[in-house]
Each structure stands twice: as structure tokens, then as C-alpha cells.
Amino acid sequence: MKTAFITGGTSGFGAAAARRFAKEGWQIVVTGRRTDRLEALVKELGGDKTLALPFDMRDKAAMESALSSLPAKYRDIDALVNNAGLALGTAPAPQAKLDDWTRMIDTNITSLVTITHKLLPTLIKRKGVIVNISSIAGSYPYPGGNVYGGTKAFVKQFSLGLRSDLHGTGVRVTSIEPGMAETEFTLVRTGGNQAASDALYKGVRPLTADDIAEMIYWVAALPQHVNINRLEVMPVNQSSSGFQVFRETSD
Ligand code: NDP
Numbered sequence: 168m169k170t171a172f173i174t175g176g177t178s179g180f181g182a183a184a185a186r187r188f189a190k191e192g193w194q195i196v197v198t199g200r201r202t203d204r205l206e207a208l209v210k211e212l213g214g215d216k217t218l219a220l221p222f223d224m225r226d227k228a229a230m231e232s233a234l235s236s237l238p239a240k241y242r243d244i245d246a247l248v249n250n251a252g253l254a255l256g257t258a259p260a261p262q263a264k265l266d267d268w269t270r271m272i273d274t275n276i277t278s279l280v281t282i283t284h285k286l287l288p289t290l291i292k293r294k295g296v297i298v299n300i301s302s303i304a305g306s307y308p309y310p311g312g313n314v315y316g317g318t319k320a321f322v323k324q325f326s327l328g329l330r331s332d333l334h335g336t337g338v339r340v341t342s343i344e345p346g347m348a349e350t351e352f353t354l355v356r357t358g359g360n361q362a363a364s365d366a367l368y369k370g371v372r373p374l375t376a377d378d379i380a381e382m383i384y385w386v387a388a389l390p391q392h393v394n395i396n397r398l399e400v401m402p403v404n405q406s407s408s409g410f411q412v413f414r415e416t417s418d
């Protein structure tokens with residue numbers, strides 16, 4: 168039986184991906200801070216093939232101890248889905264909170280590279296796959312995207328770099344770069360503002376967590392000789408639009 172290790176499995180893409188892999192008979196390790204959500208997922212997917220591993224990704228000691236506690240049957244990891252992440256705030260740089268910036272860097276970059284480094288030996292042994300969740304924000308800048316976009320550009324480039332380093336090992340690496348998807352993402356970004364989240368997605372038909380889960384699973388389940396390097400995806404009702412120009416004078 169194959170094993171998927173999915174970070175950030177308590178909501179959104181991660182929870183949907185756990186369900187998608189489980190449907191195909193994979194056993195799952197899911198991480199996240201909200202223990203009640205993890206327990207509910209284990210109950211839903213079956214305690215004999217789903218393991219909840221609660222820890223804060225930014226806490227290196229907690230990560231280390233969680234990984235050391237992995238029962239033998241979950242240690243051979245075939246797919247690492249680096250999904251846990253967040254955006255905080257939409258303020259332009261001068262007004263943004265430095266704490267928000269460092270939290271995004273700690274979660275989206277430092278935690279992601281740390282867990283990847285720790286799981287590389289097993290992924291190499293299993294000729295596994297690493298699916299990193301980047302974002303269109305890593306390729307297309309927008310006002311207020313500053314550090315969030317920067318972290319996702321890192322994830323994209325790190326994925327390509329990993330591919331080079333893992334040349335010849337059989338390990339596949341993919342960067343998935345979604346656009347607007349309705350999850351708890353905007354609720355987190357706005358500090359719990361449900362009205363702002365609803366307003367953002369209203370009338371758009373955004374991507375869903377299930378859409379992204381389907382892509383994560385597809386990428387992982389492709390034949391061993393096929394590597395999707397980058398997969399950029401948007402809802403039909405979202406597209407990019409030009410540069411902004413500041414006029415110093417009106418005449
Ligand atoms: P959600 O907010 O629904 O899910 C985020 C997940 O990350 C949660 O399970 C959360 O778990 C986990 N997480 C966040 N911080 C930590 C932490 N410090 N330790 C452990 N787990 C953490 O958002 P999405 O599903 O939308 O986001 C998933 C990924 O997709 C993120 O990396 C996001 O940047 C990216 N993305 C999202 C897009 C969107 O429009 N929704 C578009 C492009 C990319 P918990 O809170 O329980 O710890």
C-alpha cells in the first residue's frame with residue numbers, strides 16, 4: 168500500500184487531497200495544528216489507514232518528535248504533499264506587519280524546506296513524488312501580495328531546483344500553482360473576516376479544494392517516467408491584467 172504524507176490536512180486543499188488519495192486506497196499521514204479536525208478526518212477515512220500527526224510546522228522540535236513517532240507502517244512515504252501554508256494581510260509593504268511577513272516565511276518556506284529535507288531519504292528510497300503547493304502569486308505580482316508572493320516564488324523555484332538535485336534518483340517533483348480557490352485561505356488572510364472572504368469569491372466560481380486535490384492526485388499517480396514540472400491553474404473567471412502606471416502629472 169502506498170503512503171501519502173500531506174501537510175495542512177485540516178482544511179482546504181490538504182483535507183481534500185487526503186480524501187482523494189484515500190479513495191484510491193493509499194494510506195495517509197495528515198498534519199496540522201487543529202487536532203479536532205485531524206481526528207475527524209481519521210474517523211472519516213478509517214483509523215487503520217490514516218494517521219493524524221498534529222504539530223505546528225514552525226516548531227522544529229515538534230516536527231522532529233512527530234516524525235520520530237511515526238509507526239513503522241507509515242514510514243515508507245511515497246508522496247509528500249507540501250501544502251501547509253498561508254497568506255496574512257493584503258496591505259502594501261509600508262503598512263504591512265513585519266510579524267505577518269516572518270510568519271509567512273517561517274510557514275511557507277522554512278517549514279516546507281525543513282520537512283522536505285527530513286523526508287528526502289525515504290522519498291529517494293521509495294522513488295517517490297514531492298508535490299509542492301505554490302501559487303500564481305509566485306509568478307504574477309499584485310499590490311499587497313509582497314511577501315506571500317515571494318514565498319510562493321521560492322516554492323516554485325525550490326521545486327525546479329529539487330528536480331535538478333534529484334536527477335537520477337527517480338524522485339519526481341511538481342510545483343502546483345493555483346489561482347483563486349475558495350477554502351479557508353481568505354478567512355485566514357483577513358484574520359477571520361467571513362464577509363470579506365464571501366465578497367472575494369462572490370459570483371466568480373472559484374476553484375474548489377476538490378479541483379486542486381484532483382490535480383495533486385493526478386500528478387502523483389502518473390507513470391514513474393512522467394514528471395509535471397509546473398502546473399499553473401486558474402478558474403475560468405480569473406486572468407491576469409496588465410501593469411499599473413503612476414502619473415506624476417495630469418497634463
Ligand atoms: P486553508 O487555510 O484552508 O488550509 C491551510 C492549511 O495549512 C490548514 O490545514 C492549516 O492547518 C495548515 N497550516 C497553516 N499554518 C500551519 C502551521 N504553522 N502548522 C501546521 N499547519 C499549518 O488554505 P488552502 O487549502 O487554500 O491552502 C493550502 C495551500 O495552498 C497554502 O500553501 C496556500 O498558500 C496555497 N494556495 C491557496 C490558494 C487559494 O486561493 N486558496 C491558491 C494558491 C495557493 P492548521 O490551521 O490546522 O494548522
Ligand code: 8X3
Pocket residue numbers: 301302303304312345346347348
Ligand atoms: C492564493 C492565490 O491570487 O489570492 O495563492 O494570491 S492569490
